[in-house]
Amino acid sequence: MKRIIGNIITVILVIIILFMSVLLLSHNDHQVSQFGNKTLLIVDEDMLDYKSGSLLIVTKKEAKNIQPGDYIFYYDVNNKTKTVLGLVNDIYDVDFGQYSFTVNNDIIVDETSIIGRANDTKEYKGWGNILSVLESKYGNLFLVVLPAFLLFIYELINFIVEARSRKNG
16 A cells, blocks of 8 residues: 555656656746747736736737737846737838837837737636746755655665565565
8 A cells, every 4th residue: 555655646746747847848038938839928917807826828820910909918028038918009010021019109029029919818817826836946946856856765765675675585
């Protein structure tokens, strides 16, 4: 019975470690998890209809689909990279199909800084808090490094006990 519980805990820890590793390895240049054209955003403060602590899965579509009056998520890179939700006022076709947008009346956002439209977003309330813990330094320490170390020690002890029992038997 003890071995079954140990194996179940081992499997759960390995799944958590793999999940967190995938999240951390999928960070883009702005330290946000991105899988293909889907970006995982954590809402820090209430924005429009999105509540603080929510997880947003934003799907990026082509920039030509963005129209004036749409709300878009974009990276504000002025000081420290921050995710912002803004209202598109104007669209500019700069060069060779590259677009720029005037957001909130005075901010010009390049197409490469756009995450996606609010219309192409799914919200999961409360899941953002969980993801922020998983992606934090201390979350990584206490949910990946420490359990992996304990798992290693547990398996090492099992190996030594098994080796001694075979040697004596």
